[in-house]
Structure formats: structure tokens, C-alpha cells
Amino acid sequence: MSNRNHKIIQRMKQLEQLRLTACYVLLVLILITQFKVWSQTQERPFILVKASERQKILDKIEKQDWANEIYTNLQKETDKQVEVFYDNPEAFVKQLPFDWSKRQQNQFPPFLKTTHIANGVQENLDNATDEEWQSAELLIENLQVALNCGIMYYLTEDEKYAYVASSILYSFIKSVQQSEVSQWTGRGGWLFPYDGFREVQVIGYKLPLIYDFIHTYLKNEGTSFDIIENRKVSFPFNEAQKVFKTYANITVNYGQTGSNHCVLEAPNLVYNALAMDNESEREKWLSYFLSESTENQDALPIMYKNYKKEGDIWPETSQYLNHSTSLLAELMLVVNRYDSSLKLGEKYPNVLHALPRLDYFVYPNNEIVRWGDGHRRAHAPYEAYDNAYVLAQMDGLTELQNKFAPLISRAISKGKYKRKSMEALFWYDNDFKDAPATIELPRTDKVYHAGIIIQRNLSSTNSPKDGLMCFVGGAHMVHGHAEGMNIELYGEGQVLGVDHGRKKYGQDLHENYSRIFAAHNTVIVNGSSQGEGGWVNLGINKVKSIAMEPEVGREAISPYHSFTLTSFEDDKGNKAEATQERTLALIRTSPTSGYYVDVFRSKSRLPNEYHDYLYHNIGDELTFENKDLDLKNTPNRYMSNANEPWKRNKLYRHPGWHFFEDIKTSKTYDNDVKGTFHTKKLKQGAVFMQLHIPGFENRTYTKVKAPTTFESPEPYDSLPTPTLVIRKEGEAWKNPFVVVFEPYNEMEVPSIQSVTKIEQDRLYKGLKVISKTPSETLIQYIITQSKNQVFKSDTFDIYFEGTFAIITLDENETLKSIYIGDGKALNYKNETIQTESDNTYYKEFNNE
Template identity: 25%
Template sequence: MRRILLGLCFLSFLNSASGQEIPLPESMPQAHPRVLTTPEGKQETWNLIKTEEWAKDVFDKLRERTEKYTDLTATRPDWLLSRLAMYWKSHATEVYIKGETFDHAGGEKAPYPTVRYTGTRGTAATHGRPRLADIVPYDDDDNGNVTFCNNALPDRPMESVHPSKTGRNIESLNCEILGIARDAAFLYWMTEEEKFAKLAAGVFDTYMTGIYYRNVPVDLNHGHQQTLVGLTSFEVIHEDALHIAVPLYDFLYDYLKANYPQKMEIYAGAFKKWADNIIANGVPHNNWDLLQARFIMNVGLVLEDNKAYADGKGREYYIDYVMNRSSIRQWSLTRLAEYGFDSKTGIWAECPGYSSVVINDYANFVNQFDNNLRYDLVKAMPVLSKAVATTPQYLFPNRMICGFGDTHPGYLNTNFFVRMIQNAQANGKKEQEDYFTALLKCLNPGAGNEKAEKKNVRVSVNSFFEDKPLTLNPEVQAGKIEEYVSPLFHAPNVSWLVQRNGMDPRSSLMISQNGSEGNHMHANGISMELYGKGYVLGPDAGIGLFLYSGLDYAEYYSQFPSHNTVCVDGISSYPVMKSNHSFELLSCFPASAEPGGEFTSVTYSNLYFREPESRADQTRMMSIVTTAPETGYYVDVFRSRKEKGGDKMHDYFYHNLGQTLTLTAADGTDLNLQPTEELAFAGAHLYAYSYLYDKKVAATGKDVKATFTIDMKDKGGDDISMNLWMKGEPDREVFTALSPMTEGLSRTPGMPYNIKEQPTLTFVARQHGEAWNRPFVAVYEPSTRKEPSAIQAVSYFDAEETALTDFAGICVKSKNGRTDHIFSLSDATQTATYQGMKVKADYAVISNRYAGDNRTLFMGNGTQLIAPGVSIRTSVPANVLLEQKQGKWYILSSAFCTVVIGGKKMKVEAAQKTKRCISCP
């Protein structure tokens, strides 16, 4: 509890702090290197090599592989540099593209060879790179072709081909050669052996001179691509050669200044041209901005002071651009943070996969500012600590992140926790250090164990400098995951809401719901993911095989039918990627709050969404009802209708993991499902419908039950099922189908079967006409063979008030003797009555007395609940949870309420955070 309180105080401080302009350091180091390390770092590196086996191994392997090329250049000095992809003959200064494809090069002839431009924006290629030894030296024919390998023919013969057929292999080739030169520059800095300097300088001089004399590509289509192109790549965020050229120059600086003094201005000019183009192009409002900022920052660090250049653009200019200045396509770190981070929640305005990348990029900037500029970026931008501290909210109980939008769910990156600890240690911030140390130890128990972390270190120059050994305070114990997540959490800037009843990987339940607000989002209405028995059983579909540039993404993975949502008239859609279609939170319990709150036996949310294509109103009420320490179920009531009527149909989609799906009437009788070609593009519907196959249908008004099963024979035989009960309605059809594989989980380790090779099991309920007065009313319960369903039966009831045409009533009988009557109303000012129970609320759960003296009553956004022997009344709409446990009554209430139990009236003050006993002496 003490850690929770400290954490809340820490987060409260972060909320109250304000941003400010980041001042430049008064003085900066003048010697080189200064990006990956400092001149003093040479001795530190030698000490590391002498004392650490991994460091000696990396150094020896680095030297061995580089000396292969110094040996070759001993007899032919141009052996390596001649294999650079350059315009060796034409010296072309201009490059012309058509959209995402290279067209031709030309313009005036430069005094030196210029750098060849890559083939396409995407990676698809008919022709691949030859081995470096097989590259034709000075390869540049009169047609501007390159000599690459034909991937379609046996033995991949080499042939002259237009660059547009080679994908990104041209830039890849140049990066490989530059990488060899960078390694040689590092070895020269370490050993002072001139053979390494000569190899590195020849490549660097040739390439950077070629950059200096080559201009930014021109898009002949005059399209959006013109605002994205870099000097070597179709995207400024993929100027990978620049990341290599900076440390190459940094390690080789003194040698170049002594041996190429007349070229130093050209090298600096090339770097500045590169950085200026990255400032001019790109995307300012998402993760691109940070990737671009990293390039600009590195250029700034490696250049000399402003006064060293005639144009006054040197180190301070570019570093200040990253810190404080903004152009139309490149925002400062402060402006981007103000735009993208929600100051209240700390959530970044993109899907979880991209948000994690952005937060990690910011955290790495924190580390770079500490190391290179001796400046505390967290102090200047306190929202960064808030954002890092909030990332556990993305976690399901199995510790994997939510999958909405363009996300590949995985385990949470813990590097940003390390960066916050390092920042705290560098700047003497003990409270911050303790908080993130406990969090890091919680999610990565092996953190700080250098022996465990230094196995299989990659053979790279960066391995010596990127991370100094992390020392964690041994007195700080690992936190508990429950301290870092909230029972209910709402992030409006990404239209996302989470409900949890705990964080036990096996028994806890969690719902993740999302709309489409922010970047890298899909067209999905009010979508949801459901968790159970160690897995996200009802997952989001993912991005697709070719990410967001693929046809499967455009037609299926980003569209309504791939999500667990309701599609109207077969046409529901809106712009994906940067989307502005959020849901509205009408009511919820518990309140969205800081982490560490008390988990409750009932949670719920009521969301509203306007589907723009069909002009339909949709609400989704979802709830978790916990019936015992290890059992519980989900409730889903989805209402949908078009604003002006004329509803053709509303399709409720649910996708679940597994290999088998059975669909029967709720009483177990056969529905006589028949093959069908419905659920199709035919009829002017979305293309996404055509991605469904093996479709079977039954027209029925019966209540139905679907069971999705994961065969766990390879993991102990404890098969996992998701049980779905749905209320029947007139004019309804129910379908089973197969959908494309759940691509989002296809890379996830430890899955119970090969996700990539298994189509996704899909249930669809189609309501002809409106689905408001005939809503989709469902109960979900995960179970396993060893932990069978705890539900005995699910049935439905109508309110006694005949005017309540859109009322939903559910009766859930559990095997432990508990019976829950669930009330769902679309208008909380109306009253619903059933068998002596009366509810005036959005949502209510009324259980009987069971297992001795246990009972649960819940009123959501209401003013009245009457049940046998108990009543609750409030003067304003409120959430009230009243529970009887072993004969004692406990309450949580968002407002003052009057409770009557067994004829005894009690006045209860509001208390939302901790349950109070109202029957205790």
C-alpha cells in the first residue's frame, strides 16, 4: 500500500508540472567522438575488452570481419568503395519518381559521382542483391540500370535491370558498405592502425560527396509522396544510411580533418542537406516526428558549433530544432508531446504498438540528453514519466498488450523503465528511481542481472556504448502488477476503455474496447477484445500480411467485419490510419482512475457511437460479473439503429481463437445450419465480407449458444473454450464462418497452435431491420476442460412495462447456487420491473442470497434499485455496489444514498475508492 501511495503522489506531481522551452546547454564538448561515446570512452572500452569476455569476443569478431576488406583493399584500394551504388558515369544530380516507384535520374552532371536512389518505397522486388563480392564495380550503364540477381530464375543469375524492380535493395547495399566503413573507423579510433582509416575514409568520402551533389527526388505525380521522400529512401524515417554515416564520421573525424581538409566543408554540407530535407519532409503528428528528430539530433551532435559555418547552421541550430523549433512537417519534442500525450492519463494518441515505440523513442532521447548534453529532459517534460508509468494499463492479465489498431500484441517493452531509472540516477531523483525500479522488477525479474543480459551480444560497434551496466537498488522490492493498472481505465484521446476484475493470468477477466481516435486506427465502431484462461480469446485481427500497405489491410483487417463489433447494412466504414471517430463514454463503474484501485465484483461501461457511413446510433453496454474468486462472465448488450430508419440489417461479428466452433440452440438442439453465400460483397457491401468463407446459416428466433474451443493437446490437454449465449429475436439469422487468420497474434510466442495457419473462428448474428428494440444480448464465459463452465443456464426476461421496447433482461444461473438478474435500459430515467425487482438505471445486477450469506446488488448510473429485502435510492444518478459477505454488508457509492436492508434504513455517504462495511458494529 505504501508503494501505491508513493506512486500516486509521484503521478500527481507529474500531472501538475508544466512544460517549458528547453534551453541549450551553455557549453558543449568540442572533441570527437561525441555521439556514441567521448574521447575518454576509448580507455573505458579497452578496460571493458580486458575484463569482460563478451566485449573481447565482440571486438575480435569485429576486427576479423573488417580485416577481410582491408586485406582486399591492400592490393586494390577501391575494392569496397567501387561497389557502392552510385551514378558513376552520369553523375546525375536529379532523381525522378512516380509515387512510390523510381522512374529515372538526370539533371546536370555533378563534378563527382552521386549516390544512386533506391527502387521503391516497399520491399517487394523481382531482383535481389548479389553477394558483395559479386557486385559489379562501378556498376552504372547508359540506361541507368543496375546488375542484380533475378529472383525468379534458378541460381538467381545476374542481369541488368531497372532500379524499380529492386525494391529497397540499393539502399540496403549502400548501408552494408557504409557499415563496414563505420566498423573500420571505430577500429582505427581504437587501434590507430591506418589500414582501417584508409578503408573507412575512401567509402565515406565517395558516399558523402555523392550526397552533397545530389538533390531531393522530384515526384512526377506531384503527390503526397513528395512530402515524404528522403535523399536515399522513399521515407525520411528510413534514411538508415545517415544513422551509419554519423558515427563513421565521428570516429574518423581527426583523420579526415588531417587528410581531407579541403572536403570537410562538403561533408558538413552533406549532413546539413540531409537534415534539412528531413526537417522539410515527413509527418509531424506521430511516431515519424521522433524518428526524424533522432536523425536531426545526431547530425546536430556531430557538427561543429554554428560559428564554424558561413550559413550559421551548426550544432546549436539543429539541436535547437529538435528541442524547441517547429516547421510544418517537423515539430519540436515539446510541441509533439503537447499534441500527442494526454496530460491526465499519459496515453499517447496512437494504437498500443505505435505508442510503445514513441514512448521508447522519447525515453531514448532522455538518455541521450543525459549522456550527451547533461540535461534532464524529464524535468523539462514531466509528461514523459507519466507516459512511461501508464504503459502497464495496456496489459491483459497474461502481461501482453491490447491489440487494437495497427498493433502486433506482445509483452511490454521494459526499456523505457530502464531509461527512467537511469535518468533518476543521473539526476538524483530517488522517488522516481524507486517507483520505476519496483515496476521494472515486477515485469522483468531478471533486470539488472548483467550475467544474464550479456549472453549472445551482437557483433556491433554499438554494443560497447549503447547501455552501461544497469545497477538496481537491491532494497527496492518488485512491485505487484495490480499496483500499476486500474480496474477501469478510459483514455479519450485514443477512444479506449479497459475493465478488469484482477490480473491473475488464469482466472481474471478483462475487456478492452476501442473506437477510432488517433493514429494507426481501424474502422471498427465500438470494438472489443475479451480475455480468458491465459489468452486473449476474442482478439483484434491485426494489420495483415503486408502491414498497412497491403490489399488485405485495406479490404479486411482495417474494416468492421474483422473486428468484434456491429456493422450496419453491410456498409459501415470510415477513414482508417489517422481516424477521428471516437465513442462517447455515457457511464461506467468504477470511475476511471489512477492505478492501484480496488478491484470490484461488478464493472460496466455504457458507450455511444455514431457510425458515419450509415448514420447509425450505436450503444454498447459491457460488464464483468465476478461470481467467485476464480469464476465470472461477461455481459454484452449492443443496440444499433439508423438515425432515419430504413435499416436493412445489423451484423454482430465475434471472432475467437480455436480450431472448432459449434453453434446450437441454447437448449442444445440442432439449428440445421446450411451452407450459404450470404455475408458477401455481393449486394453492394464491403469487400471485407468476401474474406469470410465456409459460411453456414440458420434463420431462427431461438436463443443460441456458440462454443469456441482451442485444442490444447500439445499443452497438457486442458482444452480452452469460450462459451457464448445470445438471446434470440424475430427476423434474425445466425452464421458460423471462417475468417483470415488472426495476423496480430501470428508472431506471438507460446500460442497453443500455429496462428498463421489457422483461420479465425467467426460467429455472426444478422438482425434484419433495426437492432435497437431487438438488441444483441450476449453472455460470454471462458472455461477449460479442468475448469468447466460455472454457468448452469442463461435465460432472458422482459420488463413488465410494455412501453420498454428496447429493454434487455438476462438471468444467469450459476452452479454454485447464485442467480443473477441483469437489467439493461437505454434510458436511465425509465423504470423496469420484474418479479418484485425494480430498477431505474442504465444497468443493474441483482443476485439472490447464495452460499450462506453472500449476495451482490449493483446499480449503474441510476437512482433506484429494489430487490427482495433490499432497496437503494439516490437523488442523483449514481453507481452503487452493495455486497453481502458472510452476513456483513459492504458498499461503494458515487453519491449519497439511502439503503434499506431488512427494514433497517441507513444513510450512506459517497465513497468510491474503498468499500465500507455498513452492518459492522
């Protein structure tokens, strides 16, 4: 064969290969296009559930008791409303909150607007009265009836349900279009003109779901009842699409970025996008959730930046972080079910990993560590665990399936979780009958965005009453408080040393006490500590960790001891200008006893400084054993800022202590002080918190009745909170505030026999604490210094270079143990210790 012919043959082979490749590529493109078109034009319903899944769900109802219960309850409730509707359709629809006075000829009347007026000014609906909220509540209830009817139509295919649902939806669509969307400060709504944020959460998201469920009925020429024409009419598809776009637009162009608002509005966006019948319109609006952020709405990739590492949580307070993450997980599942090729679980797994984190921020009595606007009592988002499992299963994420299956099983078996929602009926199949999981709570943990460091020491008795736990923290965030470097203390089954919490937003108490320094266990500098800048002008610096043991994720070196040393800059405004450090230690002395050591250093860069240490404890009263403390009434002591200007969410009456009542103050008192908070009205019986306060110069002691601590155990949820305030004239750094706290109950006596300060050159260095536990007497030398300080005492024969150490002796002063939480070297009598690179050490000495 000639070379020329050979080249021709080779060229022909190449062309054939190119043709085959082109055909293959074309085939793939056709298949992708067909899949995309199929995913977009699939038969409704498909937002929460697919038409093709109906029989599977009916089988579930027949075989699974929990599914049957959900269905039976829905049927019973819905049938009551359907019966009322069919008895008089006109009267049923006319109960909707129409504003008949504004009806135009031959038109539907508009709905009554829901507004809230405070001091003559229109505000959002946070504090709306029952009367103001009445029309909205009526509308919400009827839309829920329509949604329930839509679901029943899907399950039963009985058109009586679809007719009721379509009549309510029809009336809403006709009436809502008689109004204009408000432009109020970029947050306006359609029916809530000054709170579009709330409108899309309670109204806007329901409409597309109703439409999706009854679409088969509507497209088959199903009718709706028209109260103006008093007859059955065709459904206005084009008008419905306009309403869906309007509600989607309220989220995309009238919302707020950088907070949980984007998450809370996202269901409205996603569901209204999926209700659009035009495929390109649906994809366009859905993109605002999946990829395209706007000035008013963050898309999923932006919101996901809050979950950079596995275990990161939504950076707000407890109820918001849980709710936000749960909503994101649910929406990821909804959109993934619509288009499984998106694989949102695989792309954004840390959203799912974040869901169980709140289970780890709990006290031994299962109440939650509280910061900012967070609640004390909440439950884990168990339904979100179920959603996470389904999404992980869809995307083949084995690790996440293995993580959530036992958590769901544990919750169900312990009676903490019962599937009740319609989503459960649609989405959940597995029963998770495996052995329940256990949650191992670590000795220390952190809520990173809140500056919180947790210490816990659970008892070998396994009783919540014997558990010990505390935290120190503070930071700025959305829904955070200007709280300074705050602590909470737990004992005898209750959070005793408490953060005030919150009730209704916008009220004087919330704005000018709950949110600011005086409501927290912190130090106020020069009477002027405050928040400034940031979210609603409450910005503060974050509490920073200097040293701690054990570090988060590490094994504790001692079963009895732990500590943290933290710092805080109180520099907002221009009258505090302070640097602060706080050592908080948890020391267990027996399975049923232990105590906390709190050392708070504070110094201002301004002249004539003074510092006030605040501690709030639920209870009936605070008493002192010092008979010569001689407290006198001082009603005006904290009133200087009581009448300062206040502008909601912008300007406050810092630091908030003008809410204190029954104020009694001592003269300057230099001696040691011993006091007790009595809490005698608990159902469990009386408990106490005893305080040992070493004496220093230039101190005055004040006891007050602070406002009620919200979410306290009865009856303390309606009683004032006894509070101690210690004032130090001048700096409080070299000789800081030092308090030893011991909780005990009425069946016990306090174990601490004495607390004596340890000094070097008249400067505070630590404490000598003698305790008598049920089994032994302990003598403990506790050295608490700033980083890299040295303590040397010939009296005690101690040399310590470091931050925190405890030397424990028995009653014969025989060495029992040495603990170094952070330090380089310690000498005690004949014991010489040099620590390793982690600066920690623990040893128990057997002296038998």
C-alpha cells in the first residue's frame, strides 16, 4: 500500500472517531437536557412530596402506627372544617379578614392590614397586641385549613378537599392583589406593611404548598367558590403566578442580609420559586437560594460560610442557631428532592454536622447554657435529625447516616421525640430500632462565636444534683447582649448563678436591662460599661481564652480540677476604657461536694476609676454572717442614668442598674465577708449558694433586688433576683475581686470550713481553702495568677511559675495531689516539678 493511500485510510478512521465522539457528546447533551426538562416539568405535586410517592405513603399509613396517627389526626381535624365549609361556603369564605369598607365595585375587598403602633409610630409586630394580631391570626388559620385540605386531596384524591382548598386560595389571591407592597425601610410587606419579614414566615410560604397539592384538580378544570359572584369559577392561574412572584420578590429584594433573617425568609423564597409553572422563571428564582445573593438576601453559599469547620454552628443565640440550621437542612432536602443531581448534602455537609451541637451545651439538668437572647429551655431539633438522615441517604453520605441514626433512635426510645409532622409522613421510612446512642459530654467545650468556655464535672453518683458546671463568656453577635465577661454557675440541680435572659423585645426592661451589663454576672467599670456599634448598637469585644485545662477535645489530667483564664477589653463608649482578666475554676472535693473560684481583675486607663462586681443568684434572699457589715438604704445609688435618652434598638440607658430595687450598701469594709443566697421554695427542697469573699481595702458591699430572672424554676420565674454588688475604688487588678462559691442543699452542711487569701508583698496570689467532705478533710492551696507570673512563699514553702495550680493536703498536711493547669515549674517542700511542653501536670501521692 502506498504511503498516500495509508494516509487516506488513517484520515478516514480519524473522521469516523470524531463522528462517533460527536454523536456520543450529542447523546449525553440530549440526555442531560431531557433530564433537566423532566426535573422541571415533572407532575405536581413535587415541592414536599411527589405524585409518584403517593402509594408508598398510603402503605406507610397502613403499616406504621406513627404514620397512621399523623394521618388520622389530620383527617379528623380537616373533616371538621370541610363540613363547616359545605354547610355554607359563602359564610365560610367571608370569615376571612376582608376590609369591606375599601371594596371597589365588582372587586374583591382587600384584606385588613396587620400593624402595630407604639407611641404613635408604626413598628414591626414583635409587640403587637392580641387585637392587632387578630386579623392575621384568622388568615393564617384559614390558610392552614387550605393546606390541610390540599394534603388530604393528595392522599385521598377526593375532590371535596380540593374544592375547599382552591376556594380559600382563590379568595386570598383575589384579595391580596387589591393592596400594594409597602416600601417601608426596605422591610415592608403586602399585608403586614411594616413587617414583611414576619409576613413571609407565617403567610407567604403556605400559598405555593396549597397550589402544589391541588394542582391536579385545578388543571383538570377544578373550580373555586367566588363570594362576589356567589358561584363556582375557574381558577386564575396567571394571577396566582403573580402572587408567587411577589412573595418571592419580598424575600429577594426587601430582606436583610448577615443574620438569621435570610434563613427564616428562605422557605418563602424556595416554595414560591418551586410554585412557578414557567421553567425558566422557576430556575431563576430558585437560583437566589442556590447561588445568587442579593443586597437583601444571602444565598446558600454565603450562609454556609458560617459552617467553615465540622461542628461550627450558626453564630447567634441558642434558639436562633438551632432553628436556622434546621431550616437550612430542611430546605436543602426539599431542593435536593426536586433535583437530586444538586447533591446539596454532599456539597454542604457541615450544615448537617452542626445540628446536634446544642445537645452538648447543656447543664446536668438539661437546661441550656444561656447567652444573649437565648432561651434556657429548648430541645434538640430531632425532626431535623430525621431530615439530615434522609438527605445523607440520598447523597450516599455514610458517616452522616451513622451519626444521626442512633441519635434518632435514642430520642424515640427515651420518649423525647415523636414524629408528628406531615413532612415525617412524606419523608421518613426507617424506624431506627437499633440500640440507643449515648452522648458523652466533654469536660470542657466552647461556643466559639459567643466567646464561651464551658467547664463541667459530672458526679459518679450520676445525679444531676451532684453535677457541677460553669461557663465564662461574652461576645457580639446578632441577638447578643452587651454582657461583658459574664459567668453562670450550676449547683444542686439548678442554674443558680444566672444570666437574666429575655422576654418581649422592644420593652423598656429588655432594652435597658436584659440586653446590657447590669443583667449579667460581670464587672461594670466607672458605672459606664456599655455596648457600641454593630448589631443594634450593642457591640462588645469577644472574651478571649488565655489558658485552660483541659483544652477542648483533650482528656482532663485530673478528675477533680479544671480552670479557665480569659480576657476582655471593656472599651466601648469612652468612660470605661478597661482591661480585664477572669480566672474561673471548678474544684470537686467529693462525689457530692465541690466549689467554684472566681478571680476577676479589672483596671481602667482613666483616672478616678472604680469597678463593680455583680453576681445574680435565684433565691429568696442574700444574708451575711458579718454582723458589722451594717447595710443602710441607698435608694439613689444606681439611678444616675435612669432618665438618659432611649431610642429603641439604637440608644440605651447603660449600664442598666437603675432597675435595681431595695438597695442596701455598707460603709467601706476591709474584712473577709461570708454570705449565703437562700433558695427555699423549689419543689426539690431548699438549696443554698454560700460565698466566701476575702477582704481587701476600699471595698463596699451592696445587696439589691434585681428584676426577675426569666425561665427560672417556679416560683422564681416571678420573683426578684437577689444580687450582690461589690465596689472597689481604684484599680481591681493587683488585688482583684475574689469569690469562692459553694452550692449545697438542706440535707447537707457546706463543706468549706475556711477561705484565706494568700499574698506576696501585700498583693493577692491565691487562696487556702479548708474543706470537710463526707469522707475527709482537705487543705488546698490554690494559686491564681496572670500569665507567666511567679509566686514564692517561704511561709507555705511554695514556688510556682505559672497561671494556675492546686496543692491538696489531707488534715495531717500530708501531700495528696498536685495539679498544674498552666505553669512551667512548681516546688512544694521536697517536690520539684517541671512541666512538659503543654504546661500541665497532675499527680496523686500515695502516702500509706
